[in-house]
Amino acid sequence: MIDPVTSQRWLYRSLFVGICMVIVFFQILPLSTLPTTVPGPDLLLCLTFAWVHRRPEFVPPLLIALVFLTVDMLTQRPPGLRVALILLAVEFLLSRHDDSSQMPFAAELLFTVSAIVVLTLGYGIVLRLLAVADAPLHLSMIQVVATILFYPLVAGASHLLLSRVGGTGDLD
Amino acid sequence: MANDRNNTEYMRPIRRIVVGGLVVFLLALFLLWRIDSPRVERFRANLTDRFVPSFDWALLPVTKAIEMVEGFQSYARIYEQNQELRRELRQMKAWKEAALQLEQENAKLLDLNKVRLDPSLTFITGVVLADSGSPFRQSVLLNVGARDGVVDGWATTDGLGLVGRISGVGRDSSRVILLTDSNSRIPITIQPSGQRAILSGDNSAAPLIEFLETPDAVRAGDSVVSSGDGGVFPAGLLVGQVAIGTDRRMRVRLTADYERLEFLRVLRSHANEVITDPGSLIAPAQIGPPAPSEAAEASQ
DSSP: OOOHHHHHHHHHHHHHHHHHHHHHHHHTSOSOOSOOSSOOOOHHHHHHHHHHHHOGGGSOHHHHHHHHHHHHHHTTOOTTHHHHHHHHHHHHHHHHTTTOSSOOHHHHHHHHHHHHHHHHHHHHHHHHHTTOOOOOHHHHHHHHHHHHHHHHHHHHHHHHHHTTSOOOOSOO | OHHHHHHHHHHHHHHHHHHHHHHHHHHHHHHHHHHSHHHHHHHHHHHHHHHSGGGHHHHHHHHHHHHHHHHHHGGGGHHHHHHHHHHHHHHHHHHHHHHHHHHHHHHHHHHHHTOOOOTTOOEEEEEEEEEOSSTTOOEEEESOOGGGTOOTTOEEEOSSSEEEEEEEEOSSOEEEEETTSTTOEEEEEEETTTEEEEEEOOSSSSOEEESOSOGGGOOTTOEEEEOOGGGSSOSOOEEEEEEEOTTSOEEEEESSOTTOOOEEEEEOOOOOOOOOOSGGGSOSSOOSSOOHHHHHHHHO
């Protein structure tokens, strides 16, 4: 017999993978093949960070690595580097949670914003050091701003989705 | 609760090891990609080949559905569009007459000169399955691949003009790097001045013209075709027209309809001469001026 907590955990993990797949599916639809001047937000990043703040046990590092590595491969990014940075960012966010069990949303937003900014800067710097062609700086900055603007929305939706789940006591 | 806390404390070092291991593995993968890109890119092409075509039952209908919704939104302007189309149609009819006459004349002249067109430039048509999925990369995925004989480096057009070149071939799919991608470099010739240059994409709708010898000889509106320089690309494919960008640099307004890429033609190129033996390339008799030491000996 599988105990309900474990089965629920795996249900939500597969839900996370499912949502990620839907987002990627819509990203790779060939709707417009013209270069975009205003890149949209990185919804996968928003989703992952929002879930990490609420239910870290639903987004274990292995799952994050698997999902983001697949996305890197599908979207022609240099594979691996960004995933490694995201894993480190997730660990940073989790370490902020150790002090108090309940974090106010303002603090959550602050930490997430700093994580996103440092992540993007670090990614850009490493790529430029290794002379890999990267997106122009202003485009990545627009994407960072869009991601930050969308974060509260994604966090709210995740809260609605995840607050119904009974607590398991882990890290929460 | 206490039990849980103990559990968490016990789990933490394991988690740290897992994360550390993953980070090291991912960075190693990134370095491997940086050092040995073709191998990893081949792996990427195979992974995409397994993943994306299995979704084509969903990809195409959803794309069509969204396009229909967009089409419905433009329903409001249908009267204006109709008028505009009628006007354009009238102009087109005049052009069609001119084109027919020119075509006949051209055929006659070609016949007189006994020109033989290259028969090996045939094509395979593929459907666009997906785009790059990232706002910073410009590429599309076609549903033809190694199974259909597609080879890396072949040119693709949309029937109007050059779209890009094949880069990454899986069994059932192949990726086309568009001319607008920041990694795209294509040798071009600008007509009528006949100057050679390189067309380099920069993530904008109009790629840049680089390495142009005399920019004064080129004007906005000159037509740009691909050149066979270096033997990497078939020559004479229409690319677009020269235009001056807002930053006063020379750019190319592409002829291909990048707004909607649906079907693409992959042109079968000639099998290029494969150079296996570098030694035989060096001609037996030296061409050009003799080396300094030989010149000195000869004068003695």
